[in-house]
Amino acid sequence: MLNNREEQFDAQTLTVAQIMEIKSFTFRMLVVRLNDTLIKKEDYSTASVKDGDDLKIIHLVSGG
Amino acid sequence: MSSFNQIRAILSQKTIGIAGAGGLGSNCAVSLLRSGVGKLIIADFDVVSDANLNRQFYFHDQIGERKVDALRDNLLRICPFASLQMHNIKVTPQNISLLFSTCDVVVEAFDLAEQKQMLIEYMLTNHPEIPLVAASGLAGWGGTEMLRIQRSGSLYICGDESSEVSDENPPLAPKVNIVSNLQADTVLGILLGDKQ
Numbered sequence: 001m002l003n004n005r006e007e008q009f010d011a012q013t014l015t016v017a018q019i020m021e022i023k024s025f026t027f028r029m030l031v032v033r034l035n036d037t038l039i040k041k042e043d044y045s046t047a048s049v050k051d052g053d054d055l056k057i058i059h060l061v062s063g064g
Numbered sequence: 065m066s067s068f069n070q071i072r073a074i075l076s077q078k079t080i081g082i083a084g085a086g087g088l089g090s091n092c093a094v095s096l097l098r099s100g101v102g103k104l105i106i107a108d109f110d111v112v113s114d115a116n117l118n119r120q121f122y123f124h125d126q127i128g129e130r131k132v133d134a135l136r137d138n139l140l141r142i143c144p145f146a147s148l149q150m151h152n153i154k155v156t157p158q159n160i161s162l163l164f165s166t167c168d169v170v171v172e173a174f175d176l177a178e179q180k181q182m183l184i185e186y187m188l189t190n191h192p193e194i195p196l197v198a199a200s201g202l203a204g205w206g207g208t209e210m211l212r213i214q215r216s217g218s219l220y221i222c223g224d225e226s227s228e229v230s231d232e233n234p235p236l237a238p239k240v241n242i243v244s245n246l247q248a249d250t251v252l253g254i255l256l257g258d259k260q
Contacts, residue, residue, distance in 0.1 A: 029178065033219070038185060056216045060181050063087075063200075064086050
């Protein structure tokens with residue numbers, strides 16, 4: 001699940017960074033939650049996402 | 065169904081923290097206070113400027129005043145008995161726990177994405193039990209059908225997650241008010257239960 005939608009990827013496991021590249025997420029500020037656990041920026045390239053995981057990538061943009 | 069007195073009886077026992085008293089924070093505070101929330105803890109280090117008046121809950125004769133002072137005055141005009149804790153301070157990882165750890169819900173109401181991320185990461189790491197209602201994406205006008213609330217555990221994000229504020233796409237009163245009130249309504253949902 002990516003952002004509440006079912007998504008299929010070719011590989012069995014992918015890192016958060018690889019998924020961002022595939023989906024071309026380019027926003028500077030993000031909050032990444034894997035199964036409701038916070039993934040920090042320095043861990044994007046090591047945190048792996050398995051089949052059935054719930055990944056949320058939330059864009060933070062300025063304004064308030 | 066609950067009467068307003070029943071709703072107010074529940075909300076009067078609650079404390080809400082609001083990080084930032086700009087377009088989001090000032091308007092969200094007004095709605096929460098009008099709904100009957102017992103106590104508000106609000107932190108901001110800015111002063112009211114002419115440019116704020118296009119969307120923030122301040123008045124022309126308050127230009128130059130500290131936002132926390134001006135907002136206290138305005139909120140007390142709505143409810144003279146409100147319990148308000150105002151902090152003229154820049155919110156940093158060093159003071160978030162001190163400011164907000166007693167809150168039932170915290171509202172992220174900053175302007176800059178970097179600040180939003182700082183608060184979200186700190187709260188999720190150190191206070192995952194406190195619901196955090198943040199906002200992202202509220203610039204310009206139109207596209208209000210894109211506004212939504214994303215939930216992930218104790219984190220709620222209100223906005224369209226894409227319309228970023230810039231010189232060419234400034235924040236304007238209608239959408240800022242909609243999102244700040246989406247935040248306030250989300251807070252009520254958390255405190256009162258999701259639906260009637």
